[in-house]
Amino acid sequence: MNQLHVPQGEFSLHRYPVRAKETLRAWDAADELILQHLADVITQDNSLQNILILNDGCGALATALAPSNPVIMSDSFISHQAIHQNLRSNHSDDFQISVIDCLKSPAEYLPKPEAPLDLVILKITKSLAQLEDQLHRLRPLITEHTQILAGGMVKAIHTSTLELFGKIIGPTHTSLAKKKARLIHSQPDLTLTPGINPFPKSLPLPDHHLDIINHASVFSRDKLDIGTRFFLDNMPSGDLPCSIIDLGCGNGLLGIAAAKANPNAKLTLVDESFMAVASAEKNFASNHTERQADFHVTDCLAGISDNSADIILNNPPFHQQNTIGDFIAIQMFKDAKRVLKTGGELLVIGNRHLGYHVPLKRLFGNCTTQASNKKFVILRCIKR
Structure with a gap:
């Protein structure tokens, strides 16, 4: 094999x-x-x-x-x-x-x-x-x-x-x-004039008062995907100091919105794509000129300290390159449980048919629906 x-x-x-x-x-x-x-x-x-x-x-x-x-x-x-x-x-x-x-x-x-x-x-x-x-x-x-x-x-x-x-x-x-x-x-033809590289591309989001850039490998680089939009509309907010991680951050939209909704939070944005993290870092800096955040290119939450986060936001991918499956999501859930403080919460968005509530309840011992519509569900788990 x-x-x-x-x-x-x-x-x-x-x-x-x-x-x-x-x-x-x-x-x-x-x-x-x-x-x-x-x-x-x-x-x-x-x-x-x-x-x-x-x-x-x-x-x-x-x-x-x-x-x-x-x-x-x-x-x-x-x-x-x-x-x-x-x-x-x-x-x-x-x-x-x-x-x-x-x-x-x-x-x-x-x-x-x-x-x-x-x-x-x-x-x-x-x-x-x-x-x-x-x-x-x-x-x-x-x-x-x-x-x-x-x-x-x-x-x-x-x-x-x-x-x-x-x-x-x-x-x-x-x-x-x-x-x-x-x-x-x-066969290279040096007489060609292919024009300029169109990437990174700009993505204005006037409804959310954001202007985003996306490198070529970033998910949903041409428009705001409906799952992210639903998560943005249901972002947790508060004034207390806390640590929030955007796990699988992509272009950083969830982390940027979380920083806005939680003015005293420390933000960490994590992805396994170098282009995604570069996009997220640029977008966070341009939309939060007064805030600092940490950025990591890693596998799920490898290298992130145990018991260090209050909230983890997660829109898990269901494929790695050409391989489709829930193995990445499951590893993300396991890493999230390790990294969350006792009492910390994991918020996961996914298509209803993916059935993330089953492995989440098995892992955390609890799983409730924070919000839902016809296509998506936001699930909430608390580390006991």
């Missing part, structure tokens, strides 16, 4: 965090297809020194290609941890591999910082906006000699995906599908 067999070797790979009886692999067919294609390319072309890998979910590409010292870019803290974990467990050699977030410029981390990229390997994610942002960021770092190779599952590759490559990079074609995955080959 955990053994990846590719031309570069055999590797033991695990998702992060490691869970007992894990049923999901740490790679997909697109990873295998990319590595099979690259088996001869990298070996035969010794000039490929500056290699950049984007969106490596759990480190399959980084681990297999470690001897080439690639730079790895990912917006996910969890992916960063998985990549480091799998590199350590599979390689005793000290390869010079940098794992950076997507807001950094890879140029300073490359083996030859002054030279352009020789090879770009890009995993296609579900987010077309993220792809557009990444291609714009790549554009200044490539030449007509740069090899651009992308791979993804067929369900994630659409006409719009190929159009973005054609518009920003150059002529593009795809391979035949294999195991429901395919490759994208794009």
Whole structure:
């Protein structure tokens, strides 16, 4: 289950965090297809020194290609941890591999910082906006000699995906599908004028007297989603000093609203997306010029002190990259119980059909409905 067999070797790979009886692999067919294609390319072309890998979910590409010292870019803290974990467990050699977030410029981390990229390997994610942002960021770092190779599952590759490559990079074609995955080959055309990167985007919210910016990977970056709107309309308020955490903060809207409704509260905003936390930090500063807040990129509430929060606000995601399930929400609930003070409360919003009340009541011993409408419910749990 955990053994990846590719031309570069055999590797033991695990998702992060490691869970007992894990049923999901740490790679997909697109990873295998990319590595099979690259088996001869990298070996035969010794000039490929500056290699950049984007969106490596759990480190399959980084681990297999470690001897080439690639730079790895990912917006996910969890992916960063998985990549480091799998590199350590599979390689005793000290390869010079940098794992950076997507807001950094890879140029300073490359083996030859002054030279352009020789090879770009890009995993296609579900987010077309993220792809557009990444291609714009790549554009200044490539030449007509740069090899651009992308791979993804067929369900994630659409006409719009190929159009973005054609518009920003150059002529593009795809391979035949294999195991429901395919490759994208794009030839850089430096005569193209793709325009400016549209990200980060501004999102004015006049009804809430807020002006928000969103980086490309942020959830609901083009409009205020109805679940968040409902949570904003039911935000707890008070004048007493307290500690409030916005868990899975996204662009920080809930934390910003909580700061407004609780003028003496200390705010902490947490997410596993580097772009989300960067957006939240910028938005909090621009909408609360007189307030300070703490910002953390981490897995759920890892690194946050036990028994330290009075209120935790949570709009949990129901997917991690392409994997759908409630495992992230459950981990968030467990971490929230650990971090809450005795008597502290967790407020969770979710679609009614997700049934979060069941695991919450099992974990906290209590769960009441704070507010509800036809689609959403806000649940309240108190740590006894």
